[in-house]
Amino acid sequence: MDLVCIGLNHKSCPVEVREKIxxxxxxxxxxxxxxxxxxxxxxxxxxSTCNRVELYGRGFSGVxxxxxxxxxxxxxxxxxxxxxxxxxxxxxxxxxxxxRVASGLxxxxxxxxxxxxxxxxxxxxxxxxGSLDSILYQLxxxxxxxGKKVRSETKIxxxxxxxxxxxxxxAEKIFGKxxxxxxxxxxxxxMSELTMKHLVKAGAGEIIVASRTYERALELSQKYGAKxxxxxxxxxxxxxxxxxxxxxxxxxxxxKFDDVKSMMAERRHKPLFFIDIAVPRDVESRVAEIDDxxxxxxxxxxxxxxxxxxxxxxxxxxxxxxxxxxxxxxxQWYEFLEAGPVIQKLTTxxxxxxxxxxxxxxxxxxxKEEDLQRLIQKIKAALLHTPVEKLKESAKVGAIExxxxxxxxxxxxxxxKPNEYEKEQKRENVPSLRRSESD
Amino acid sequence: xxxxIFLLSMVVSAYLLAFILxxxxxxxxxxxxxRWANRFVELGFLVHTLLIFAQTVVIRNVSxxxxxxxxxxxxxxxxxxxxxxxxxxxxxxxxxxxxxGLVLAPILVLFLIxxxxxxxxxxxxxxxxxxxxxxxxxxxxFFGYACFALSFIAGVLYLNLDRALxxxxxxxxxxxFPSLEGLERFxxxxxxxxxxxxxxAIISGALWTQNAFGTLILRxxxxxxxxxxxxxxLVLVYxxxxxxxxxxxxxxxxxxxxxxxxxxxxxxxxxxxxxxxxVG
Numbered sequence: 001m002d003l004v005c006i007g008l009n010h011k012s013c014p015v016e017v018r019e020k021i022x023x024x025x026x027x028x029x030x031x032x033x034x035x036x037x038x039x040x041x042x043x044x045x046x047x048s049t050c051n052r053v054e055l056y057g058r059g060f061s062g063v064x065x066x067x068x069x070x071x072x073x074x075x076x077x078x079x080x081x082x083x084x085x086x087x088x089x090x091x092x093x094x095x096x097x098x099x100r101v102a103s104g105l106x107x108x109x110x111x112x113x114x115x116x117x118x119x120x121x122x123x124x125x126x127x128x129x130g131s132l133d134s135i136l137y138q139l140x141x142x143x144x145x146x147g148k149k150v151r152s153e154t155k156i157x158x159x160x161x162x163x164x165x166x167x168x169x170x171a172e173k174i175f176g177k178x179x180x181x182x183x184x185x186x187x188x189x190x191m192s193e194l195t196m197k198h199l200v201k202a203g204a205g206e207i208i209v210a211s212r213t214y215e216r217a218l219e220l221s222q223k224y225g226a227k228x229x230x231x232x233x234x235x236x237x238x239x240x241x242x243x244x245x246x247x248x249x250x251x252x253x254x255x256k257f258d259d260v261k262s263m264m265a266e267r268r269h270k271p272l273f274f275i276d277i278a279v280p281r282d283v284e285s286r287v288a289e290i291d292d293x294x295x296x297x298x299x300x301x302x303x304x305x306x307x308x309x310x311x312x313x314x315x316x317x318x319x320x321x322x323x324x325x326x327x328x329x330x331x332q333w334y335e336f337l338e339a340g341p342v343i344q345k346l347t348t349x350x351x352x353x354x355x356x357x358x359x360x361x362x363x364x365x366x367x368k369e370e371d372l373q374r375l376i377q378k379i380k381a382a383l384l385h386t387p388v389e390k391l392k393e394s395a396k397v398g399a400i401e402x403x404x405x406x407x408x409x410x411x412x413x414x415x416x417k418p419n420e421y422e423k424e425q426k427r428e429n430v431p432s433l434r435r436s437e438s439d
Numbered sequence: 440x441x442x443x444i445f446l447l448s449m450v451v452s453a454y455l456l457a458f459i460l461x462x463x464x465x466x467x468x469x470x471x472x473x474r475w476a477n478r479f480v481e482l483g484f485l486v487h488t489l490l491i492f493a494q495t496v497v498i499r500n501v502s503x504x505x506x507x508x509x510x511x512x513x514x515x516x517x518x519x520x521x522x523x524x525x526x527x528x529x530x531x532x533x534x535x536x537x538x539x540g541l542v543l544a545p546i547l548v549l550f551l552i553x554x555x556x557x558x559x560x561x562x563x564x565x566x567x568x569x570x571x572x573x574x575x576x577x578x579x580x581f582f583g584y585a586c587f588a589l590s591f592i593a594g595v596l597y598l599n600l601d602r603a604l605x606x607x608x609x610x611x612x613x614x615x616f617p618s619l620e621g622l623e624r625f626x627x628x629x630x631x632x633x634x635x636x637x638x639x640a641i642i643s644g645a646l647w648t649q650n651a652f653g654t655l656i657l658r659x660x661x662x663x664x665x666x667x668x669x670x671x672x673l674v675l676v677y678x679x680x681x682x683x684x685x686x687x688x689x690x691x692x693x694x695x696x697x698x699x700x701x702x703x704x705x706x707x708x709x710x711x712x713x714x715x716x717x718v719g
Contacts, residue, residue: 158610158614159611170604173600173616173618174618175618176617176620269684269686269689291686291687296607311611
């Protein structure tokens with residue numbers, strides 16, 4: 001197999017190096033176009049995310065060196081600066097690696113979904129720019145297929161693992177689809193912003209941001225289409241909110257049991273979800289005792305994350321099995337691909353024989369040309385059926401080479417030129433169909 | 440009789456198989472059993488429908504040519520299981536979930552068990568089977584109770600999910616549950632349907648007794664218990680929909696109301712004699 005993949009990822013290389021090698025969106029298109037100049041490269045595809053940069057290609061042997069050189073040249077780096085971090089896969093290992101990447105098994109967070117979309121986007125871009133041909137196209141398509149399959153048939157992608165996505169998942173368990181739920185953000189830390197971003201993505205309704213620094217609340221609000229309020233009016237906003245994300249730097253709790261208790265009666269016990277990611281905590285722990293109030297602090301979220309991660313890890317073996325099945329199927333497809341030109345030559349050879357013999361007897365079939373053509377097709381299909389099936393079978397067990405060699409030597413397919421059969425006939429003076437019939 | 444037992448066994452087997460598949464689906468990681476589990480519930484329902492049709496029109500031609508199999512406790516219990524499956528499969532098609540099926544399948548089996556035993560027929564009922572009001576009364580009462588039963592199942596699921604969220608249980612223990620608000624909406628929607636259907640049952644029952652006995656209400660425990668059940672559910676819906684009371688307490692109250700359904704449907708049958716004896 002002439003497939004190759006060079007790259008580096010979060011396991012092999014620190015972020016300081018990864019960020020130098022990563023391709024921005026615009027650079028990626030440029031890189032795909034410039035890769036056309038790489039000697040010996042027949043098709044290519046680039047996957048660049050915050051955790052990995054990988055160049056996939058198919059070409060003549062030694063093309064990996066050219067890819068490494070391209071990566072250095074493109075980013076203006078000395079080759080030796082990052083070479084130690086690079087890994088290189090060849091042949092079927094490329095397919096195996098890409099299938100694992102698409103399934104999220106090679107990700108920083110096992111089973112994460114983002115990589116699937118990133119591969120799909122990279123695939124679309126490469127396809128648009130015409131850098132994919134039949135084999136890499138098939139490989140990436142299969143990678144996307146297995147990525148989808150492992151996520152739907154195993155629990156590898158189930159249960160969120162990042163704090164912000166757990167918060168969204170829990171909110172969805174309480175409220176269902178977040179379409180009209182009002183969110184109150186108390187404090188504007190990094191984690192609050194991330195959680196808010198996830199909630200907006202999940203379709204949350206009105207978002208109110210309260211911060212001791214009004215400018216910061218305003219800035220965040222403008223970014224996510226939220227409404228900023230002064231910190232002194234957060235309690236009023238709490239009455240109409242369904243989800244509260246709290247991450248202030250207050251030295252003591254600001255959300256009190258008594259306030260929430262009386263407020264719940266006013267809310268007629270519509271559920272209220274607190275995500276308290278502040279340390280020290282912003283919400284009194286007794287608040288969790290109130291009916292229809294759900295309180296998760298940072299430790300609770302981490303516990304959920306660890307449990308979900310354990311669950312995902314249990315699924316790895318099952319996913320690996322599914323990946324190997326897909327890999328085997330890809331191997332078969334790839335092996336059979338080698339038989340394509342041979343089958344084509346064999347078909348042409350049969351066509352020539354039939355055409356030459358029919359030419360001799362064409363007058364006998366006057367007025368029945370259509371029947372004759374049908375008959376020819378049937379004979380050709382019958383003749384080719386067994387050899388093609390045999391080739392398919394041998395591709396499954398990896399023994400196709402032997403059969404291809406046999407076909408080549410039996411029918412001299414390598415040296416055969418167009419219309420050679422007719423010339424052979426004339427040379428050897430083989431009795432024609434017409435003559436044998438007249439005899 | 441052998442045919443009845445054979446068909447009943449088929450129905451129970453189908454529901455049991457569905458139950459096993461729902462368990463596998465719930466516990467296992469592969470998500471391919473849910474469809475088959477639902478197919479078995481559908482198969483059980485179809486065979487049960489065939490059995491009820493046979494009992495209604497063909498098998499039991501006792502005093503009229505039309506006989507709805509609800510004249511004994513066994514028949515009534517079986518017919519209730521059929522109504523429950525009907526509501527689940529036909530009316531709640533979009534809301535089917537593995538957790539719902541997991542709870543429902545064994546309940547269907549439980550309600551089918553009495554159908555295997557012989558109970559005394561209430562002869563007073565047989566002559567009314569051709570009466571249109573009587574049929575509307577029976578059908579709407581059974582479907583109404585089925586709605587209340589489904590709301591009860593959803594209520595149990597709600598409380599479980601609420602407890603899991605409060606205790607910060609592992610996500611895998613409740614990831615197949617619908618959301619709390621989704622369950623609450625479902626509970627009160629089915630209760631609303633139950634109220635409408637039971638209302639129909641009460642009105643048609645009154646019209647039937649007016650025709651047959653010249654009185655709008657039979658002085659039997661079940662008649663009064665039905666009115667009480669209907670009123671309690673109506674109050675619940677009023678508080679939920681009009682006064683907008685939400686949350687766990689409302690769900691707990693709906694579960695409490697279901698005790699009245701059980702009393703009306705089963706409890707009254709044990710100490711009353713009359714037209715409702717042995718009937719749901």
